[in-house]
Amino acid sequence: MKIHEYQAKEFFTQYGIPTADGIVCRNAMACADAYKELHSPKVVIKAQVLTGGRGKAGGVKLASGEDQVVEVASSILGMDIKGYKVDRVMVAKAVNIESEYYISLVVDRNTKSVVLIMSKEGGMDIEEVAAKTPEKIFRIPIDPFTGIPNFLAARAARLLFDNESIVKQAIPVIQKMYKLFTEKDASLVEINPMVVTKEGTLLAIDGKMNFDDNALYRQPLVESLFEPNAEEKTEQMAKSKGFSFVHLGGKIGCMVNGAGLAMSTMDTIKLYGGRPANFLDIGGSSNPNKVIEAMKLLLADTNVKVVLINIFGGITRCDDVARGLLEAFKEIETNIPVVIRLTGTNHKEGLDLLKDSAFHSASTMGQAVQKAVELSK
Amino acid sequence: MSILVNKDTRLVVQGITGRDGGFHASKMSTYGTKVVAGTSPGKGGSKTDNGVPVFNSVHQAVENEGANTSIIFVPAPFVKDAVMEAADAGISLIVCITEGVPTLDVVYAQKYVHSKGSRMIGPNCPGLISPGKSLVGIMPGNIFYEGSVGVISRSGTLTYEVVYNLTQKGMGQSTAVGVGGDPVVGLYYKELLEMFQNDPDTSAIALIGEIGGDAEEQAAAYIKEFVTKPVAAYIAGSTAPADKRMGHAGAIISSGSGSAAEKKAAFMAAGIPVAQEPSQIPELLKLK
Numbered sequence: 001m002k003i004h005e006y007q008a009k010e011f012f013t014q015y016g017i018p019t020a021d022g023i024v025c026r027n028a029m030a031c032a033d034a035y036k037e038l039h040s041p042k043v044v045i046k047a048q049v050l051t052g053g054r055g056k057a058g059g060v061k062l063a064s065g066e067d068q069v070v071e072v073a074s075s076i077l078g079m080d081i082k083g084y085k086v087d088r089v090m091v092a093k094a095v096n097i098e099s100e101y102y103i104s105l106v107v108d109r110n111t112k113s114v115v116l117i118m119s120k121e122g123g124m125d126i127e128e129v130a131a132k133t134p135e136k137i138f139r140i141p142i143d144p145f146t147g148i149p150n151f152l153a154a155r156a157a158r159l160l161f162d163n164e165s166i167v168k169q170a171i172p173v174i175q176k177m178y179k180l181f182t183e184k185d186a187s188l189v190e191i192n193p194m195v196v197t198k199e200g201t202l203l204a205i206d207g208k209m210n211f212d213d214n215a216l217y218r219q220p221l222v223e224s225l226f227e228p229n230a231e232e233k234t235e236q237m238a239k240s241k242g243f244s245f246v247h248l249g250g251k252i253g254c255m256v257n258g259a260g261l262a263m264s265t266m267d268t269i270k271l272y273g274g275r276p277a278n279f280l281d282i283g284g285s286s287n288p289n290k291v292i293e294a295m296k297l298l299l300a301d302t303n304v305k306v307v308l309i310n311i312f313g314g315i316t317r318c319d320d321v322a323r324g325l326l327e328a329f330k331e332i333e334t335n336i337p338v339v340i341r342l343t344g345t346n347h348k349e350g351l352d353l354l355k356d357s358a359f360h361s362a363s364t365m366g367q368a369v370q371k372a373v374e375l376s377k
Numbered sequence: 378m379s380i381l382v383n384k385d386t387r388l389v390v391q392g393i394t395g396r397d398g399g400f401h402a403s404k405m406s407t408y409g410t411k412v413v414a415g416t417s418p419g420k421g422g423s424k425t426d427n428g429v430p431v432f433n434s435v436h437q438a439v440e441n442e443g444a445n446t447s448i449i450f451v452p453a454p455f456v457k458d459a460v461m462e463a464a465d466a467g468i469s470l471i472v473c474i475t476e477g478v479p480t481l482d483v484v485y486a487q488k489y490v491h492s493k494g495s496r497m498i499g500p501n502c503p504g505l506i507s508p509g510k511s512l513v514g515i516m517p518g519n520i521f522y523e524g525s526v527g528v529i530s531r532s533g534t535l536t537y538e539v540v541y542n543l544t545q546k547g548m549g550q551s552t553a554v555g556v557g558g559d560p561v562v563g564l565y566y567k568e569l570l571e572m573f574q575n576d577p578d579t580s581a582i583a584l585i586g587e588i589g590g591d592a593e594e595q596a597a598a599y600i601k602e603f604v605t606k607p608v609a610a611y612i613a614g615s616t617a618p619a620d621k622r623m624g625h626a627g628a629i630i631s632s633g634s635g636s637a638a639e640k641k642a643a644f645m646a647a648g649i650p651v652a653q654e655p656s657q658i659p660e661l662l663k664l665k
Contacts, residue, residue, distance in 0.1 A: 107480050109590045112487050112561050144485045185479055187560075213622070214453070214559075215479035246621045259558060260532020260587060263613035263623050267637075268654055270616045279623055312534045312541070314517030344541060345517055365538070366654060 022092030100193035122193035185215030250275025274373035318350030341368030379507035398450035473499035497563030524549015566596035588614030
């Protein structure tokens with residue numbers, strides 16, 4: 001789950017991580033008021049959207065004087081950045097930047113720990129820095145049982161800063177970032193850039209936080225900040241029914257048990273020249289109610305021309321799955337052709353049960369997908 | 378032989394009085410696994426319908442029944458403690474089935490397990506099976522067949538799909554391991570590849586990967602250097618869009634890395650054949 005920059009900075013402030021003063025506004029007039037309140041001749045106006053690349057899209061601009069603030073704010077508010085409409089901007093004090101740095105904490109799969117990542121190449125696209133000049137990136141895995149003691153924070157800070165007075169400021173900032181990360185179950189806390197001002201203070205100019213979806217049950221405050229877009233709303237609705245769903249836009253609706261098999265089904269559709277409409281994992285069992293709910297979800301997408309149901313019968317045997325499907329389809333009214341592929345335990349018995357139905361059935365994934373692709377054209 | 382689980386496996390089921398724990402404990406017993414104990418705090422002293430003794434703690438299960446392997450079905454909020462309890466009790470292999478465990482809990486638990494010299498598989502995994510010997514997981518035992526193909530996978534039903542294809546072609550399995558679909562899990566490709574390479578009863582290895590992270594790339598490099606047995610790979614998620622979680626918490630392409638194309642390229646570059654569909658795995662292993 002992602003949150004906006006201004007929300008991340010609110011967490012920073014709560015945890016004592018210094019940021020440049022800023023105020024979030026929903027219209028140009030509010031921006032003018034914010035400008036007056038900030039007492040700063042020059043401000044930065046930044047679009048608040050849940051996607052990267054705001055700067056390149058023209059969503060981050062400098063302004064000085066009330067008139068210009070209103071003008072710039074009006075041009076950014078209402079902008080479309082990668083499909084996200086800008087309905088909020090942050091007006092922040094422009095600071096005198098001496099140098100820029102990158103500091104983040106992220107969960108790392110390889111070391112199976114949280115890793116502190118730092119670079120002197122602040123303000124840049126960090127993935128690009130990592131790809132082109134990996135030697136400019138420092139990575140320190142954190143032991144969860146010791147966290148970041150002073151000596152470690154100091155060692156990390158000295159990798160970036162030569163000036164001991166900045167090191168002294170950076171130590172608690174790194175420790176507070178880690179505290180924030182662990183206490184809020186984040187998956188990313190990123191400050192890019194972290195700047196040293198001409199006046200010699202350390203400030204977070206930008207802030208980004210992502211959170212672990214698995215931990216939202218114990219982070220009600222974080223969860224309350226979730227702003228799902230239209231697709232995420234559908235995904236969320238699917239999740240509440242025990243499904244995992246992602247919209248893809250093709251013509252072949254897929255219903256599969258298991259995430260890996262669901263991905264594999266999408267891939268096979270593409271391999272045979274079709275386009276999957278979605279990823280849908282209906283989970284382990286395939287009881288009639290689940291199938292009915294899943295069909296509703298698939299048929300709500302008017303692009304869908306054919307439905308492909310791919311079930312591996314493991315502990316739930318294929319004959320039981322077939323009975324469940326027949327029962328479910330008594331209640332589903334649709335003219336859309338349905339291809340069912342059953343394999344696994346008792347697949348012959350299962351396919352026999354479907355023989356006299358209106359379904360197209362198959363026992364291999366290749367056959368089923370070929371049929372579905374054919375029917376989608 | 379086989380890896381990790383065999384006839385000597387003595388299993389304790391953590392959360393045996395829950396619906397899933399109870400159901401799979403009985404499935405595993407039927408398969409032939411020595412399910413010697415279960416735990417459920419406060420319900421110690423009782424027995425399950427199948428006569429498996431229930432203890433309050435893993436320590437008691439180890440002391441009284443000699444349990445050496447555990448399988449965890451407790452709800453996600455309690456997994457961290459359950460894993461650490463098992464490791465503290467001296468369990469050498471801890472298999473965590475539960476899904477939806479907070480990542481930081483896994484980070485803690487896995488570090489603790491490591492410090493105790495134990496091993497963890499999962500969470501969010503289907504478990505593992507050495508066909509004909511021991512099933513420690515929720516896999517449908519009847520689709521597996523004793524043989525010499527080692528199987529490593531990040532997914533459940535996709536493993537069954539591949540195994541089913543292998544079994545249909547008369548290629549049985551030495552051990553099949555589902556490592557789990559979360560970003561942070563216990564044993565992974567490298568450790569398991571090493572075990573299969575050293576297992577005299579494994580003659581070939583099927584590796585089933587998916588999008589997210591760079592473990593497949595690392596596995597390809599490891600295989601090239603250390604594995605002499607034939608390996609065939611399959612990668613799920615070629616059609617997955619970026620930045621979307623495809624069911625598994627770990628199956629997400631982020632910032633342009635973790636894509637299926639990169640993983641396939643890494644295997645090809647290492648001389649490892651990659652199946653376009655799961656059904657091609659048996660022939661790719663035979664061709665070698």
